[in-house]
Amino acid sequence: MVDAIPAGTPSAASPSTDEREAEVLSGLTKLALEMARTFQARGLAALAAGDLDRAGKAETRFSTLFLAIRRAVALKLRRRREQAAASPAADEAPMLSELMELAEELARGFHAQALAALAADDLDRAGEAETRFSSLFLGIRRAIALKARLRQQREQAQREAELRRKARQDETDGRRHAVAQGVAAAIAAVPDPEAREQLTAELREKLTEDERIDVDLADTALPIEALIASLCRALGLPPPGTPPAGGPAAGGPAAAAKSGADDPGAGPKGERRMHSPAAGESSTGTGSLSRHRPGTTGRPAAPARPPRPHPILLRPRGPP
Structure with missing residues (x-):
C-alpha cells in the first residue's frame, strides 16, 4: 500500500517532472519527424508510379505527423512563455523548416497528379489529389506562423537579456562612481601633495584593473560605505568621517582635564579648588569689593530681616 504524502510536505517533483516531460516531448517529436520522412518518401514513390490511392494514404500519415510536431512545438513555446524561460531551443526552428520542405515536395507531387487528372477529365482523381495538396498547404502555412x-x-528574450545586461552595467557604473568619490574624499584629506597623487593613481588602478572590485560592486547587498571603507583600508587611509589621530581631544573631556591639570587653581579631576579667604575677607567676596561688608561700596547695608515664626507657633492655644 502506498503511503499518502503529508499535507505539509512540499512537492519536490515539480522541477524534475517538468524537465522529464520536456525530454519526453522532445524525444517523441524527433521520432515523429523520422517517421514523417519515411511516409513522405513513400508518397513520392507512389506519385511517381501514378498510384494516387497509395500516395494519398502516405500523405494522410505524413500530415498527421506534421500536425503532431507543430502542436508539440507550440506546446513547448507556451510552456516557455509561462515559465519566462530563455529563447527557444536551437533545434525547433530547423525541424519545422525541414518538415516544410518535405511537405512542399509532396505537395508538388500531388499538384502534378491533380493537373494530370484534370487533363484526362478525371475529376474524382483530381479532387483526391487536390485534397492532399490542400492538407499539405495548410500544414505549411501553420508551420510558417509557428516559426x-x-x-x-x-x-x-534577447531584448530582455540586453535590458538586464544594461541595467546591471548602469548599476555597476553608478556604484563604482560613488565608491570613487568616497575614496577621493579621503585622499583629499591627505596633506602631502605627492602622497595624494600616488594614492589617486593607486585608486585609479584598482578601479580599472582589479576585477574583484567589479564583483564587489555587483553585490547590491554590500553597502557603498563598506566598499569605501574596504578600499580606504587597502590604500592605508582612514575612511571618510573618521576622527583625526588626536580624536576628540580638542574641546572634549580630555582637553578639559588637561587644562585643569595645568591650572594651579584646579583640583583633582579638573575641579576648581575653593579659594581660602584671607584676613579681612568674607567667605563670599574678595576683600573691599564684597557687597556683604558694609561701607565698602558706598551703600548702606541692607537691614537684617527678623526671623519668621514657625506656623505652629501662630496657632492659638487651647485650654490647658
Missing part, C-alpha cells in the same frame, strides 16, 4: 512566433519569442 514566426518562435522568432518573436527569441527576439523578445
